[in-house]
Amino acid sequence: MSSRGPRPYRALPEARAMATLRGCVQMAEHGPESRYDFTITDTLPVAFIVIRFAPRILASLRDIETEFHTAILPLRSIASDGSVSRELWLRSKHGTWRFFRIIGEGIVEIGRDGKPLPE
DSSP states (O other), X not given: OOSOOSOOTTTXXXXXXXXXXXXXXXXXXXXXXXXXXXXXXSXXXXXXXXXXXXXXXXXXXXXXXXXXXXXXXXXXXXXXXXXXXXXXXEEOTTSOEEEEEEETTEEEEEXXXXXXXXX
């Protein structure tokens, strides 16, 4: 279920509440050219966030990258440096969240605060 499809309306309010703890949230206009669901601004790095439903929330990083390739690809097109974070937020049907930063050709898991988790 990694296709673009409709916005995750049930998860968006929950995600927005978490995101406001990191900074100002600006919702993106949804359309065929949309690359993200919202941004977190007023802090560095500025974060571009995509939210998706994850049927297998405990999957490995490699499996997440494969399953959500079509969600990650548009994020990769956003220029990134130390002041920009491109993030994939996943939610299970039971309300469990996982967060990932898109880096180079891979992904790393981060906490809801945007900081990398220890390996």
